[in-house]
Amino acid sequence: MTTTTYSEVWDLDVFFSGGSASPEFAAHLEETKTMVENFKAKVSSWNPTNTSEDGQQLLSIVHAFEQVTKKVRQAGAFVSCLQAQNTEDRLVEGLRGNVTGISAEFQIGLTDLDQKLTSINAEVWSSILEQEGLKELAFVLSERRQEASEKLSKDEETLINALSVDGYHGWGQLYDVIVGTTKVEINENDTTKALSVGQAANKFSHPDRNVRKEVFAAWEKAWGDKSAYLSKTLNHLAGFRLKVYKQRGWEEVLKEPLAINRMKKETLDTMWKVISDKKAPLVKFLERKAELLGLEKLSWYDLDAPLGQAETKISYQEGAEFILEHFEKFGDEMTGFAKKAFEEQWIEAEDRPGKKPGGFHTYFPEDSQSRIFMTYSGTPSNVSTLAHELGHGFHTYAMRDLHTLNRNYAMNVAETASTFAEMIVADASVKNATTEEEKLALLEDKVQRSVALLMNIHARFLFETRFYEERKEGIVSTERLNQLMEEAQKEAYGDALEEYHPLFWASKLHFYITGVPFYNFPYTFGYLFSLGIYAQAIEEGKGYEEKYISLLKDTASMTVEELALKHLNVDLTQPEFWEKGVQLCIDDVEEFLQLTNK
Numbered sequence: 001m002t003t004t005t006y007s008e009v010w011d012l013d014v015f016f017s018g019g020s021a022s023p024e025f026a027a028h029l030e031e032t033k034t035m036v037e038n039f040k041a042k043v044s045s046w047n048p049t050n051t052s053e054d055g056q057q058l059l060s061i062v063h064a065f066e067q068v069t070k071k072v073r074q075a076g077a078f079v080s081c082l083q084a085q086n087t088e089d090r091l092v093e094g095l096r097g098n099v100t101g102i103s104a105e106f107q108i109g110l111t112d113l114d115q116k117l118t119s120i121n122a123e124v125w126s127s128i129l130e131q132e133g134l135k136e137l138a139f140v141l142s143e144r145r146q147e148a149s150e151k152l153s154k155d156e157e158t159l160i161n162a163l164s165v166d167g168y169h170g171w172g173q174l175y176d177v178i179v180g181t182t183k184v185e186i187n188e189n190d191t192t193k194a195l196s197v198g199q200a201a202n203k204f205s206h207p208d209r210n211v212r213k214e215v216f217a218a219w220e221k222a223w224g225d226k227s228a229y230l231s232k233t234l235n236h237l238a239g240f241r242l243k244v245y246k247q248r249g250w251e252e253v254l255k256e257p258l259a260i261n262r263m264k265k266e267t268l269d270t271m272w273k274v275i276s277d278k279k280a281p282l283v284k285f286l287e288r289k290a291e292l293l294g295l296e297k298l299s300w301y302d303l304d305a306p307l308g309q310a311e312t313k314i315s316y317q318e319g320a321e322f323i324l325e326h327f328e329k330f331g332d333e334m335t336g337f338a339k340k341a342f343e344e345q346w347i348e349a350e351d352r353p354g355k356k357p358g359g360f361h362t363y364f365p366e367d368s369q370s371r372i373f374m375t376y377s378g379t380p381s382n383v384s385t386l387a388h389e390l391g392h393g394f395h396t397y398a399m400r401d402l403h404t405l406n407r408n409y410a411m412n413v414a415e416t417a418s419t420f421a422e423m424i425v426a427d428a429s430v431k432n433a434t435t436e437e438e439k440l441a442l443l444e445d446k447v448q449r450s451v452a453l454l455m456n457i458h459a460r461f462l463f464e465t466r467f468y469e470e471r472k473e474g475i476v477s478t479e480r481l482n483q484l485m486e487e488a489q490k491e492a493y494g495d496a497l498e499e500y501h502p503l504f505w506a507s508k509l510h511f512y513i514t515g516v517p518f519y520n521f522p523y524t525f526g527y528l529f530s531l532g533i534y535a536q537a538i539e540e541g542k543g544y545e546e547k548y549i550s551l552l553k554d555t556a557s558m559t560v561e562e563l564a565l566k567h568l569n570v571d572l573t574q575p576e577f578w579e580k581g582v583q584l585c586i587d588d589v590e591e592f593l594q595l596t597n598k
């Protein structure tokens with residue numbers, strides 16, 4: 001391996017120099033605005049004639065669609081990066097507003113386009129899709145046409161969109177405001193300390209149980225104090241969504257989330273059924289963890305408790321080299337991509353104040369470059385995050401030659417490439433552990449992911465489904481929300497816990513995300529889907545990369561059932577594939593149980 005020292009700071013100047021005050025970026029925004037206006041005018045002037053001429057018109061509109069999409073995404077990516085690298089940058093706020101405004105205008109043009117697609121009859125439609133330039137877009141264009149045909153008229157949908165700014169998204173934003181003002185008060189060295197929600201959440205991995213227990217009591221109290229506002233927020237947000245569904249004649253609450261994720265209800269049902277049937281070993285893991293902590297049973301606040309203190313620090317350089325070394329065993333393309341990202345300053349990892357928490361990957365389509373954001377402080381979980389985000393980057397890289405419209409993959413497959421990359425590194429870390437304590441800590445980390453995805457997310461899904469059903473009948477009271485949540489948690493955790501977190505519906509942001517409904521099951525899908533692919537990769541070795549890339553390329557132009565059938569030769573509506581994925585999780589549990597059986 002070469003000894004290049006990798007920079008921990010990213011390069012954004014290559015896109016637009018001068019940060020948030022960049023004149024180049026201001027010009028980009030102006031240009032994008034004009035292009036969006038032109039796009040809207042172009043769509044508006046098109047009146048489908050139900051002849052082959054529609055194909056020519058559509059081709060030209062689709063071309064403009066692609067250009068505008070790239071412009072808007074480029075702008076969005078730049079603003080996200082600016083916002084993340086310095087939360088004090090006051091100029092970014094205004095830029096964000098600009099981009100949101102431009103995107104909303106673009107959306108109006110797209111709604112218009114989609115409605116026009118529905119006015120083309122089926123016969124002409126299928127002949128149009130045979131045309132050069134449109135053929136490759138058959139799936140995405142038909143999907144748009146189908147979805148539009150199930151919605152209301154253009155005027156009604158435009159009105160809904162306009163009203164949702166204050167009547168729907170407004171509720172989601174109110175959640176952020178309430179959380180921002182929520183303080184968790186704890187006692188530390190005889191003084192009362194007011195922690196932010198984020199700071200308090202970090203205490204749940206404190207080694208001292210008394211600390212965790214105290215923080216949890218304060219945590220429940222803090223959410224309890226705000227629960228009247230939050231229950232109102234959740235009820236109205238859900239009420240708006242349900243009212244729109246009702247107007248469109250949609251009975252099933254899951255209709256929209258399933259369509260967004262391009263999957264069938266049977267697939268979802270089969271996945272959860274397999275998880276419910278097979279999760280008993282995870283309950284055993286929780287019991288063993290309780291034993292190791294000297295407890296009868298775990299409580300909610302013990303789930304993240306550390307088992308050992310074996311935390312070795314890994315420098316950024318070492319972390320990067322470790323990732324490259326293990327990607328190498330899997331394939332050259334992925335290694336080459338990661339190397340480029342490290343060498344060409346695509347990653348912002350520096351540990352400094354003023355950065356946003358968390359990590360993400362974003363893509364600059366006009367330059368075909370990725371950027372990765374995170375804060376690297378040297379923990380094993382930082383190395384996982386880095387691998388995770390590089391996995392997302394590799395996904396976009398694998399798709400680099402595709403038409404922009406064929407690159408919009410949904411959340412459930414989005415987490416496939418990231419989880420895959422993370423698995424390579426997590427497995428290598430467990431194997432490379434030098435002490436038993438270290439090995440155990442790393443293995444536990446892996447099992448905890450399964451607990452999160454197969455138990456915690458399951459509880460969220462059960463709760464949300466039941467809540468929406470009850471909400472159809474009217475307002476659901478705070479007490480009832482608590483009750484529904486506790487029941488869902490008991491079921492999803494197989495009654496393994498002593499104390500649950502009934503106010504989880506209040507503390508979890510994901511129930512309030514208006515952009516994507518049911519922000520839960522796609523995580524579990526992505527996890528198990530990537531485990532299935534990972535299992536094949538292990539079997540086939542280095543030669544698997546080519547197949548893996550062709551799978552990634554298809555992730556945004558077919559349903560997940562078609563994707564799995566074509567590339568993995570499996571039927572997702574049947575239990576077998578899911579059973580294999582869950583089995584990999586169970587293998588880790590069994591290894592953990594063996595290691596701790598003393």
Ligand SMILES: [Zn+2]
Pocket residue numbers: 388392414415418
């Ligand atoms: Zn991710």
